[in-house]
Amino acid sequence: MARGALGPPLRETLSRWEREQAQLKTSVIDWDTEAWQRDSDFAGLHRVGGVDMSFIKADDVRACASLVVLSYPKLEVLYEECRMVNLTAPYVSGFLAFREVPFLVDAIQRLQKKDPNLMPQVLLVDGNGVLHHRGFGVACHIGVLTDLPCIGVAKKLLQVDGLKNNDLHKEKIQHLKMGGDTFPLMANSGTILGMALKSHSKSSKPLYVSVGHKVSLGAAVRLIQACCRYRIPEPIRQADIRSREYIRRTTELANSQEAGQERGPEGLREKQSPTLSPTRGLEESAGEEEPPENPSPGHHS
Numbered sequence: 001m002a003r004g005a006l007g008p009p010l011r012e013t014l015s016r017w018e019r020e021q022a023q024l025k026t027s028v029i030d031w032d033t034e035a036w037q038r039d040s041d042f043a044g045l046h047r048v049g050g051v052d053m054s055f056i057k058a059d060d061v062r063a064c065a066s067l068v069v070l071s072y073p074k075l076e077v078l079y080e081e082c083r084m085v086n087l088t089a090p091y092v093s094g095f096l097a098f099r100e101v102p103f104l105v106d107a108i109q110r111l112q113k114k115d116p117n118l119m120p121q122v123l124l125v126d127g128n129g130v131l132h133h134r135g136f137g138v139a140c141h142i143g144v145l146t147d148l149p150c151i152g153v154a155k156k157l158l159q160v161d162g163l164k165n166n167d168l169h170k171e172k173i174q175h176l177k178m179g180g181d182t183f184p185l186m187a188n189s190g191t192i193l194g195m196a197l198k199s200h201s202k203s204s205k206p207l208y209v210s211v212g213h214k215v216s217l218g219a220a221v222r223l224i225q226a227c228c229r230y231r232i233p234e235p236i237r238q239a240d241i242r243s244r245e246y247i248r249r250t251t252e253l254a255n256s257q258e259a260g261q262e263r264g265p266e267g268l269r270e271k272q273s274p275t276l277s278p279t280r281g282l283e284e285s286a287g288e289e290e291p292p293e294n295p296s297p298g299h300h301s
Contacts, residue, residue, distance in 0.1 A: 006060050006090035017095050018134070025136040027144045030211045034121065034149060037219040048072045048227060049120025050235025051104045051142070054243035056251070061086055064250075065103040066243035067111065068235060069120050075227065075234045079118045081107055082246035094133040097141035105145050122149040122215065122223065124235045131185065131194040131210035133160050143213025150212030151220040152194075153236060157208055162188030172196070173206055180225050185210075195221050203231040 009017075036044035047069050054064045062084060069079040089099040112119055128137035129152030137158075143150030157165045163185055172183050176198035185194040185208065194210035195217060209221050227233035232240070 006087065008090060009092060014092070014095070017098050021134055021136045024141065024144045025134070028130070028136070028140050029214045030130065030216065032216045032219050033214045036121070037149070037215055042072065042223065042226065045072045045121055047078065047118065047120045048235050049123040050233070050237070050239040051107070051123060052126045052236055052239035052243055053100050053103070054240065054247055056247060060090070063087055064243040064247045065100075065107055066239040066246070067104065067107040068239045068242060069111070069118050070235050070238065073226065075229065077238055079111065079115070080238075080242050081110065082243050083107065084250055096127060097138045101138060101141050101145065104142055108146050108148070120148065122151065124151050124153055124224070124227065124233050125212055126153065126236050126240070128152040128154050128158055128208070129194070129210035129212035131158055131160070131208065137210070137212075139210065139212030149214040151215060151224060152210040152212050153224060153233060154208040154210075155205070160187070161191075161193065163193065176206060179228070182221060192217065197221055197224060199225060199228040199233070200231045205231070207231070
């Protein structure tokens with residue numbers, strides 16, 4: 001059932017959000033803080049987390065917040081939690097964190113209380129880090145609030161500080177030939193905001209990797225590449241798969257219960273399966289998972 005759209009935030013709210021971002025930004029650490037990050041094989045890294053939010057088309061209120069933890073280097077799911085939540089903030093470009101982060105941080109805190117031995121040593125976030133309008137994207141926000149190393153992974157280029165998805169950018173993409181090939185995202189300010197990464201040899205589109213918290217860009221890019229069986233790194237991909245499946249099951253159950261109440265002499269009224277929404281915002285989101293390139297038989301994609 002469609003829900004009403006959330007209204008735009010007041011100017012005072014946006015100003016408060018900007019102040020909060022500026023304050024939290026001072027805590028961002030953009031260098032390696034863990035020994036495993038400096039090891040060429042990431043020796044000592046055993047658990048990699050991924051978070052994602054999935055939505056239902058025409059429903060601007062309900063969403064599914066998903067956290068998964070995978071083993072490393074085998075990338076097998078050790079833990080998952082999916083939970084339907086009611087959003088309280090609309091999508092506003094540059095302020096994605098205020099719409100989604102509270103629910104994702106709650107999921108991480110629940111895991112900390114439930115089983116701290118399964119806490120991820122690094123978190124891959126569906127969105128940007130320092131590659132952001134004010135240098136403080138959703139991956140930075142989650143990282144600072146949880147004190148976890150975080151990496152932002154986006155499918156679309158956020159066009160800030162002179163970065164443009166123009167012919168020159170597309171030409172650079174054409175020069176990415178093999179999985180692992182990269183080029184830096186150089187801003188007009190002279191700062192490298194992130195890296196375009198060809199994460200899979202059969203993928204025609206790069207990922208845009210940026211620092212979230214407590215990790216260097218070099219280590220972030222190496223880890224994302226190591227976590228990619230397909231184009232999207234497996235922790236985020238599994239969080240996305242599981243959140244979408246959870247929405248499907250939850251909505252079908254609700255429809256079934258509603259249909260049972262509405263059953264009349266003419267029988268059961270037909271119900272439609274939910275339609276998942278497109279990306280929450282191309283500017284910041286790693287977005288909707290594409291079909292994996294050349295999946296192995298039996299692999300859930």
